[in-house]
Amino acid sequence: MTTQSDVLASIQANLQQAMERKKPKEQTVKFELDGQVRACCLLKPFNYSYLLKSIDDLFGSDTLTTIDRILCLFSRDDALRLPIGNDDDLNKVVAIAEVNQATKLNFLLIRKKDFSSSQIQSTMDSYDCGPMSDGAHSNEFHDTSLDSPPPGTIAPQKRRTTIKTTCKSATSNDGGIFIPESSDEVYSSGSSSVVSRESSSSENSTRRRLPTSYLVKRATTGSTVSGVSAMSSSSNSSHTSSSSSESLCTQCSCSGHHFRSPQTPSNWKLGRQLGQGAFGKVFLCYDVDTGSELAIKQIPIRGLSLETSREVKILECEINIYKQLNHERIVRYHGAVRTEDCLQIFMEYMTGGSVREQILNYGALTEPLAKKYTRQILEGLIYLHKNRFIHRDIKCANILRDISGNIKLADFGTSRRLIAITNQNQPDSGTIGTAHWTAPEIIQGSIFGRKADIWSLGCTIVEMLTTGPPWQNLQPIAAIFHIATCDKQEYQLPENVSNCAREFIDACLTKDYHQRPTADDLINHPFLSDVYNHNHHHHEQTCNQASPNLTLISF
Numbered sequence: 001m002t003t004q005s006d007v008l009a010s011i012q013a014n015l016q017q018a019m020e021r022k023k024p025k026e027q028t029v030k031f032e033l034d035g036q037v038r039a040c041c042l043l044k045p046f047n048y049s050y051l052l053k054s055i056d057d058l059f060g061s062d063t064l065t066t067i068d069r070i071l072c073l074f075s076r077d078d079a080l081r082l083p084i085g086n087d088d089d090l091n092k093v094v095a096i097a098e099v100n101q102a103t104k105l106n107f108l109l110i111r112k113k114d115f116s117s118s119q120i121q122s123t124m125d126s127y128d129c130g131p132m133s134d135g136a137h138s139n140e141f142h143d144t145s146l147d148s149p150p151p152g153t154i155a156p157q158k159r160r161t162t163i164k165t166t167c168k169s170a171t172s173n174d175g176g177i178f179i180p181e182s183s184d185e186v187y188s189s190g191s192s193s194v195v196s197r198e199s200s201s202s203e204n205s206t207r208r209r210l211p212t213s214y215l216v217k218r219a220t221t222g223s224t225v226s227g228v229s230a231m232s233s234s235s236n237s238s239h240t241s242s243s244s245s246e247s248l249c250t251q252c253s254c255s256g257h258h259f260r261s262p263q264t265p266s267n268w269k270l271g272r273q274l275g276q277g278a279f280g281k282v283f284l285c286y287d288v289d290t291g292s293e294l295a296i297k298q299i300p301i302r303g304l305s306l307e308t309s310r311e312v313k314i315l316e317c318e319i320n321i322y323k324q325l326n327h328e329r330i331v332r333y334h335g336a337v338r339t340e341d342c343l344q345i346f347m348e349y350m351t352g353g354s355v356r357e358q359i360l361n362y363g364a365l366t367e368p369l370a371k372k373y374t375r376q377i378l379e380g381l382i383y384l385h386k387n388r389f390i391h392r393d394i395k396c397a398n399i400l401r402d403i404s405g406n407i408k409l410a411d412f413g414t415s416r417r418l419i420a421i422t423n424q425n426q427p428d429s430g431t432i433g434t435a436h437w438t439a440p441e442i443i444q445g446s447i448f449g450r451k452a453d454i455w456s457l458g459c460t461i462v463e464m465l466t467t468g469p470p471w472q473n474l475q476p477i478a479a480i481f482h483i484a485t486c487d488k489q490e491y492q493l494p495e496n497v498s499n500c501a502r503e504f505i506d507a508c509l510t511k512d513y514h515q516r517p518t519a520d521d522l523i524n525h526p527f528l529s530d531v532y533n534h535n536h537h538h539h540e541q542t543c544n545q546a547s548p549n550l551t552l553i554s555f
């Protein structure tokens with residue numbers, strides 16, 4: 001006799017079978033090497049050595065001997081890139097792709113540092129690279145030279161892509177097939193930290209072209225600035241006149257003319273080193289003309305490809321947009337200057353260093369201090385989000401302290417470009433990367449929006465209270481696998497942490513971003529109810545400020 005549980009078991013088995021049948025039997029895999037994009041379809045399951053063989057098949061034998069790292073690219077703009085080194089990493093990546101129903105896996109192949117352009121040339125010459133889109137085969141290989149372009153050179157708008165071929169099932173023995181990139185895929189640059197379209201109901205995400213009108217206009221009425229819609233693409237000028245810029249003010253309905261954009265120092269002296277991050281070193285900088293001290297981040301850019309050089313140019317331009325952001329919870333950018341060897345980013349000097357360093361020096365923070373920092377982070381986020389910016393890299397290393405123990409958000413908007421420029425993944429400079437703070441929707445690659453910052457805030461509070469983010473013991477690939485596949489983020493907090501704090505963190509770590517609260521929602525959460533609203537006090541002073549050149553200091 002058939003019991004109810006037999007029926008249920010048979011339904012479940014059928015379902016399982018149906019799901020298995022729906023799973024694609026092959027995986028499109030796309031590789032990029034020196035700006036060359038090639039793809040093939042691999043029959044599943046495939047392992048790491050099969051992946052390596054495909055690289056040789058696609059790019060020519062001996063290519064592997066020149067490769068230093070294979071980075072898997074995640075997120076819509078490929079900003080999250082993690083090294084793949086074995087079967088285990090690859091299995092996790094394939095599993096994430098399956099969960100996300102991703103149509104292809106993207107890998108970036110990084111050459112060994114000492115591999116010269118002439119060697120690249122001979123390797124490229126040694127295989128038939130298939131049909132070319134414009135027949136300019138040999139010239140374009142010269143484009144992959146590691147030399148920087150001469151000053152003033154405009155990099156090509158798009159990397160060369162391969163001509164049309166049909167994507168069909170193929171084993172690596174086929175030597176690979178070429179898949180044309182859509183213009184959207186090719187054009188991956190733009191101000192990725194800018195929320196492209198304002199929508200209260202959805203967290204839209206589209207790739208943006210470089211905004212070339214750098215004047216961010218404030219709204220004529222109300223307290224919200226329609227900054228991004230004012231950033232239209234018009235010319236390819238990269239010069240910003242700081243004297244013509246207006247600062248943004250979203251805190252009140254005042255005129256918004258509190259400050260002018262700061263001037264980029266032109267006459268300055270390098271001071272002591274303040275620290276080192278994944279992308280470069282940070283020094284004290286004395287502005288000889290104004291007598292003020294700033295911080296300067298120097299990012300080495302010698303020997304970049306044309307494509308990467310273009311990223312540097314875009315970052316330079318973006319920083320000139322960020323200069324106009326003016327809020328007491330945001331570290332002020334003072335501009336960027338490119339020299340032959342490095343990109344120099346000038347910013348406000350924060351005497352207390354980062355909260356990450358505070359934790360490393362003094363241990364986990366107490367709940368009241370974590371609460372105060374959380375409130376101040378939210379104040380910064382509310383300002384950024386109102387102005388349609390996403391920070392995208394909230395973590396203790398990017399939260400800097402002033403002398404009186406208040407904090408500001410640093411490094412907004414720059415991380416994605418710096419990753420592309422320096423090809424960093426998990427940095428080897430003692431910093432810990434960003435994978436553990438990344439929101440599931442970013443890993444899924446379909447969307448990113450303001451609520452990704454809220455997820456990272458949740459991870460950052462865990463970091464403040466325990467010295468590390470959730471999944472801190474896992475390697476980055478394993479961590480993002482958990483973030484993408486687990487329904488509930490697990491983390492451990494000290495026993496004495498209040499329920500209210502736990503509820504707040506849980507709210508931030510809501511997997512479905514539709515359900516996740518906004519910064520505006522969270523500022524009213526009971527967890528923060530007993531923190532003094534320092535911001536309000538300060539802003540009243542700011543709005544009543546007589547001279548735009550005076551900086552008020554509040555305690």
Ligand SMILES: Nc1ncnc2c1ncn2[C@@H]1O[C@H](COP(=O)(O)OP(=O)(O)OP(=O)(O)O)[C@@H](O)[C@H]1O
Nearest residue numbers: 274275276277278282295348349350353354397431
């Ligand atoms: N504006 C600043 N004022 C004072 N010190 C700073 C400033 N910016 C950075 N630093 C110091 O330099 C260190 C390195 O900063 P950087 O932004 O390069 O890397 P990071 O944020 O620590 O790590 P990552 O590169 O992973 O983001 C910081 O930890 C901090 O001590």
